Amino acid sequence: MATIRTETQGRVAIIRLDRPQALNALNRAVAEEIAEAAEGFDRDPDIGCIVVTGSDKAFAAGADIKEMQPAEFRDMIRENWFATWDRFTAIRIPTIAAVNGYALGGGCELAMMCDIILAGDKARFGQPEIRLGVMPGMGGTQRLTRLVGRSKAMELCLTGRMMDAAEAERSGLVARVFPAADLEAEAIAMAAEIAERSRLVTMMLKETVHRADEVSLSEGMRFERRLFHAMFALEDQKEGMAAYIEKREPRFRRD
Numbered sequence: 001m002a003t004i005r006t007e008t009q010g011r012v013a014i015i016r017l018d019r020p021q022a023l024n025a026l027n028r029a030v031a032e033e034i035a036e037a038a039e040g041f042d043r044d045p046d047i048g049c050i051v052v053t054g055s056d057k058a059f060a061a062g063a064d065i066k067e068m069q070p071a072e073f074r075d076m077i078r079e080n081w082f083a084t085w086d087r088f089t090a091i092r093i094p095t096i097a098a099v100n101g102y103a104l105g106g107g108c109e110l111a112m113m114c115d116i117i118l119a120g121d122k123a124r125f126g127q128p129e130i131r132l133g134v135m136p137g138m139g140g141t142q143r144l145t146r147l148v149g150r151s152k153a154m155e156l157c158l159t160g161r162m163m164d165a166a167e168a169e170r171s172g173l174v175a176r177v178f179p180a181a182d183l184e185a186e187a188i189a190m191a192a193e194i195a196e197r198s199r200l201v202t203m204m205l206k207e208t209v210h211r212a213d214e215v216s217l218s219e220g221m222r223f224e225r226r227l228f229h230a231m232f233a234l235e236d237q238k239e240g241m242a243a244y245i246e247k248r249e250p251r252f253r254r255d
C-alpha cells in the first residue's frame with residue numbers, strides 16, 4: 001500500500017496513515033486503501049478491533065486540497081467523491097482513532113467515522129473547510145453535530161477554529177486524552193481488551209449503538225431489546241455468565 005501501513009499485534013490491527021509530506025492529507029488513494037484494509041480485517045476472525053492512527057504531527061490535515069482544487073462539479077458527482085468512506089463506516093468490528101497532532105477537515109471526519117476517539121494531549125481538532133470556500137463533506141456537519149451538539153458544531157464549522165484535546169474531551173468528541181507519547185500504546189491496549197470479547201456480540205453492540213443515530217428512542221430500544229434476546233442463542237452468553245458464576249475468565253468464540 002502506498003499511502004498507509006498496516007500491522008497486527010495479536011488480535012489488534014493497526015492502520016497507520018503514511019503521507020508525511022502532506023501531513024497525511026486524505027486523497028482518493030488513501031480512502032481506497034483504508035477501505036480495502038479495513039474490509040480485509042473485518043473479514044478476518046483473528047482480528048477483533050482496528051486502531052487508525054497517523055504521526056506525532058498529524059492524524060490527517062484534511063482531504064487533499066491539491067488533489068481537490070481543480071475538480072469540477074461534474075467530476076465530483078460522476079465519481080461520487082468521498083463515497084468510498086462509506087465502505088469504512090460499514091465495517092462491523094470496532095474502530096478506534098488514536099489522534100496525535102492535527103485532525104482537521106476530513107481528518108477530523110475520519111476520526112469521527114471511528115467508534116471511539118482517543119487523543120494525545122497535543123491533538124488539535126477542527127473543520128476549517130469554510131476558510132477554503134467549502135463546507136465539510138465527509139460527515140462533519142452531521143457527526144460533529146451529534147457528538148458535540150448544534151451550537152458548538154456550528155461555531156466550529158462556521159469559524160474554522162481549532163480546538164485542543166482538553167476541549168474536545170470536554171465537549172464529547174473525544175473519549176479519553178493521554179500524554180502524546182503514551183497514546184498509541186493506550187489505544188492498542190484498549191483495542192486488545194475489546195478484541196478479547198465475543199466477536200459477534202461486539203459487532204451487534206456496535207450496530208446497536210450506531211442505531212441510536214438513525215431512529216427514534218422507542219425504535220432504538222426495540223432494536224436493542226430484540227438483539228439482546230437474540231444473544232441468548234449464542235454460546236457466548238452461556239459461557240460469559242457461567243464464567244462469572246464459577247469465578248473464572250470466560251472463553252469467548254472469535255469466529
Ligand code: HXC
Nearest residue numbers: 021022023025061062063064065066104105106136137138
Ligand atoms: C494537501 C496539505 C494539506 C491538505 C497540509 N498539506 N495539509 N496538502 N491537503 N489538507 C501540505 C502542505 O501543503 C505542505 O506541503 C505540507 O503538507 C506541510 O504543511 P505545512 O502547512 O507546511 O505545515 P504547518 O505550517 O505545520 O501547518 C500545518 C497545518 C496546515 C496548520 C495543518 O498545513 C494547514 O492549515 N493545512 C490545511 C488544513 C485544512 O484546511 N484542512 C481541510 C482540508 S478540506 P508543501 O508541499 O507546501 O510543503 C477538507 C474537506 C473534507 O478536509 C471534506 C470534503 C469536502
